[in-house]
Amino acid sequence: MNRFNRFERMLHWYPPHWRSKYAEGMAALLEDTYGTGRVPIKVRLSLVKTGSLERAREVGFIGSATSPHExxxxxxxxxxxxxxxxxxxxxxxxxxxxxxxxxxxxxxxxxxxxxxxxxxxxxxxxxxxxxxxxxxxxxxxxxxxxxxxxxxxxxxxxxxxxxxxxxxxxxxxxxxxxxxxxxxxxxxxxxxxxxxxxxxxxxxxxxxxxxxxxxxxxxxxxxxxxxxxxxxxxxxxxxxxxxxxxxxxxxxxxxxxxxxxxxxxxxxxxxxxxxxxxxxxxxxxxxxxxxxxxxxxxxxxxxxxxxxxxxxxxxx
Amino acid sequence: MAKRTTSPVGGLERNNEPAVLILTSLASGEKHGYALSKDIEGFAGVALGPGTLYGAITRLEERGLIEPTPSDDRRQPYRITASGRAALSAALEQMRQLSEIGTSRLGARIATSRPTLGGATPGYSL
Known part of the structure; x- marks a missing residue:
């Protein structure tokens, strides 16, 4: 299994648009930090949370990046x-x-x-x-x-x-x-x-x-x-x-x-x-x-x- | 309940936010995710998780306070922009003022709470 793909797969909670821009860099960060070792469950849960929040932000459920109309x-x-x-x-x-x-x-x-x-x-x-x-x-x-x-x-x-x-x-x-x-x-x-x-x-x-x-x-x-x-x-x-x-x-x-x-x-x-x-x-x-x-x-x-x-x- | 106010530059509302830490780190030169994480851990003793770090990077880039720099590597470096420097400067000035006020009040309190030496009854000296 490609080690890098392992980290990219952990980012599927993030929206596709976000992944196309940041996934490679973030996967590199995970690889540099954890290498071949196990990614702690706390970090995995944190990725679920931040990925879901990013999705909610992209849809406009949270955050103020979008226009009032949106x-x-x-x-x-x-x-x-x-x-x-x-x-x-x-x-x-x-x-x-x-x-x-x-x-x-x-x-x-x-x-x-x-x-x-x-x-x-x-x-x-x-x-x-x-x-x-x-x-x-x-x-x-x-x-x-x-x-x-x-x-x-x-x-x-x-x-x-x-x-x-x-x-x-x-x-x-x-x-x-x-x-x-x-x-x-x-x-x-x-x-x-x-x-x-x-x-x-x-x-x-x-x-x-x-x-x-x-x-x-x-x-x-x-x-x-x-x-x-x-x-x-x-x-x-x-x-x-x-x-x-x-x-x-x-x-x-x-x-x-x-x-x-x-x-x-x-x-x-x-x-x-x-x-x-x-x-x-x-x-x-x-x-x-x-x-x-x-x-x-x-x-x-x-x-x-x-x-x-x-x-x-x-x-x- | 205290209402959160927005700072005039860059929307860096809270001084302990990852955004301030990232901008501070990038003020000394461009860095990629891992280098940022290690640098912040070194100067602030704060270990930012990957999700938190990239969440902050996303917001900072959206606001135009940082920007990616060209790279052949998978590791994407970022650098602080002119707006980012202005925002960081404003945030640091805010922190300096807060620090001065806190220090002066704490100093006064230390002075006021110091008991008189040798006195049988509690007392305060200014």
Whole structure:
């Protein structure tokens, strides 16, 4: 194995544009420092961190090297990435609460918890509409780019997103057809194979959402968008962040009320589907809450970037 | 919370930043990554990791404070530009002022905190 290539391979966390300029010099530095010896794990982790930060800087997620217009666009894309995490979390929550109506709740609690669940659902649907609206808004620019021959620059992420979408569509259809022939009990725990397959499918969906979100970022940052469109997109991003906040708050409230007034649903695993519940803190809801929190943090970061970019005179 | 302010030249906000160390090293002549790393370790006792070093080099080059020099080797040398010298000069002047203020205040404090010799009760002499 070429020793120099060994060091260059460690730099794959850095963006291609950066690598074309600095990788050779940095690989030489690593070679001079470590020679044939082992590169310490601390240094490897540091390269992962600095490489990822360099990627985030290149996209415009951090730093002030780009123009306010670009930073506003990047802020909106960061919100979109946060929404990707919400989509995965939402799917987990939806599966977990498949049959939550079976929980024995009455009176005012029933009304309150139903309202909270509705808030989660309707806010989620509103979020999907906002994202679709954003996609429609950028469609003319995307078509212009594709017609202009610039699609070569986004060929890889676009193909990746299409392949990921196709795999998910086919595997989802297969699972739905299989589930159609299974009983309620088989779908909810007694048929282990089904649980494993659904688990693998969920992981695939998570990866696919990541691939699609990454492709969306790659494509959107190369689009020649008019300022007005970016302004609309960033406004949509702020709305989306608000919806994400509402969804997380309503989900947490639903969880706490359900835990207090209908713990049997949480403990007995009625409708838990993929994940077994053993307490008021089921793994599925913890995972969903953590993902939503991470997504909301990204979205808030994006919104702050949008607001600051506007303040810095994007539209003066 | 204290708000970070930007210095007037070159955006070298913090005096202990790798950027200042790199500019200081390059002030004595052009160097490549490894030479920079060793030089900084020698005069400042700071071991900059490869990621940190090249991150700072990237920012400095973007700001036009350093520039690569032609090289046939894989090791890419860099040199400080005129703007880089001005930025370093401003940062060092800022550090000098800070050092003077710190030293004078520390000196006053040392003087004020010195107990009176032989006194049974604690006291201070100015």
């Amino acid at each position: 930073r506003e666009r990047a802020g909106s894309l960061l919100v979109l990435c946060g929404w990707g995490a919400f989509m995965i979390a939402g799917a987990i929550f939806a599966k977990f609460t498949d049959n939550w109506g079976a929980s024995q709740l009455g009176g005012a609690n029933r009304t309150l918890i139903t309202s909270l669940y509705d808030v989660v659902q309707w806010s989620g649907a509103a979020g999907v509409l906002v994202v679709l609206g954003a996609a429609i808004l950028v469609l003319p620019s995307l078509l212009r780019m594709l017609r202009g021959g610039d699609w070569i620059t986004v060929r890889r992420p676009l193909l990746g997103a299409l392949v990921a979408g196709a795999i998910i569509a086919v595997s989802t259809a297969a699972i739905v057809i299989w589930a159609h022939f299974l009983s309620y009990r088989e779908r909810n725990g007694t048929l282990a194979v089904y649980g494993y397959v659904v688990g693998a499918w969920s992981l695939m969906v998570s990866v696919a959402v990541g691939v699609v979100a990454s492709a969306a970022v790659s494509v959107a940052r190369r689009l020649d968008l008019p300022r007005r469109s970016v302004q609309w997109l960033s406004t949509m991003a702020v709305v989306l962040t608000s919806l994400m906040f509402v969804i997380l708050a309503a989900m947490l409230a639903w969880w706490s009320i359900e835990s207090v007034h209908a713990p049997v649903f949480m403990r007995n695993g009625i409708g838990n589907g993929l994940f077994y519940t053993s307490s008021e803190f089921p793994l599925a809801l913890i995972a969903a809450a953590l993902l939503m929190s991470a997504g909301l943090c990204a979205a808030i970061g994006g919104t702050v970037r949008v607001v600051r970019a506007r303040r810095d005179g994007a539209y003066e």
